[in-house]
Amino acid sequence: MMEIKLKDFLSIGSNYLSGRREGESVYNKYKDKVDIKTETLDVIIPDNLIGINISFFLGMFDKFMKQLGREDKIREVVNFKIEGDRYKKYIENDIEEGIKEILDDKDIEESLK
DSSP: OEEEEGGGGSOTTOOEEOOHHHHHHHHHHHTTTOOTTTSOEEEEEOTTOOEEOHHHHHHHHHHHHHHHOSHHHHHHHEEEEEOOSTTHHHHHHHHHHHHHHHHTTOOHHHHTO
């Protein structure tokens, strides 16, 4: 199991993750540390995070999730652990939208248009 704490990628004073390059930066940091086909990935979402922009989500998860290919496999392997309830419904909506975009089989450039 690999764990990624999204709080480590929030800018000082920020409570929102955005930017394709920022998401890709997180992916690049972990791409060689986790074998998504053989181990689970726990994504820890801090209680002060109010949202994840689609561009950040696609930059971070597109390549990981496309390796898995199917929604059931993604949900089995990638576990989003939201630490608080305050913004939970917003975060869950962002995650669902991101997964839907990835499974829509568009490439990241097309999705961001």
